[in-house]
Amino acid sequence: MTGSLPADVADVLELVLDGDDPVHVALRRQVPHLGVRTRCTCGCGTAFFTLDADAVEPAPTGPGTVVAVEAQLVTEAGEWPGEVLVFTQGGYLSWLEVCSWSDDIEVTLSAARRWLRSRC
Template sequence: MEPAPSGPGTVVAAEVQIFTEDGECPGEVLVFAQGGYLSWLEVCSWSDDIEVTLATAQRSLRP
């Protein structure tokens, strides 16, 4: 598979905020790419009140 076009170094390829059922935004998910390939995925929490995990993010992104 060919790499996706990208600039030099590591870049944020995508970023999405996580929302709860109550409409709160306790964090975000960042996708990083290096050399056109996924290099890592980061789940960031902005709140001490709500545990933010990859599972939380997954539920948030479902239609």
């Protein structure tokens, strides 16, 4: 989607912002203007964005902080170890969060990327 984002972040955004949903369409338009401000230090892959809001229109998500995308993760073995959430603030991409529901399966952005690709 963009050359300015790390490949893992760009790939996961592409996978979860698919389809014709008006929110997803508007958020995809924001991706070329995104940068990563910081990433979580625990290794999960959560990324917090910077965005040139003057360059794009907000998505129709409403004011405040909103979970604009929720993608549950399913392993090859059929286990449900976590999810990927995409947050917006005021209609602009704000951060991508990798959540773990399991103590037995390590959930990272790299693993999420693999599991999301296997759904396609």
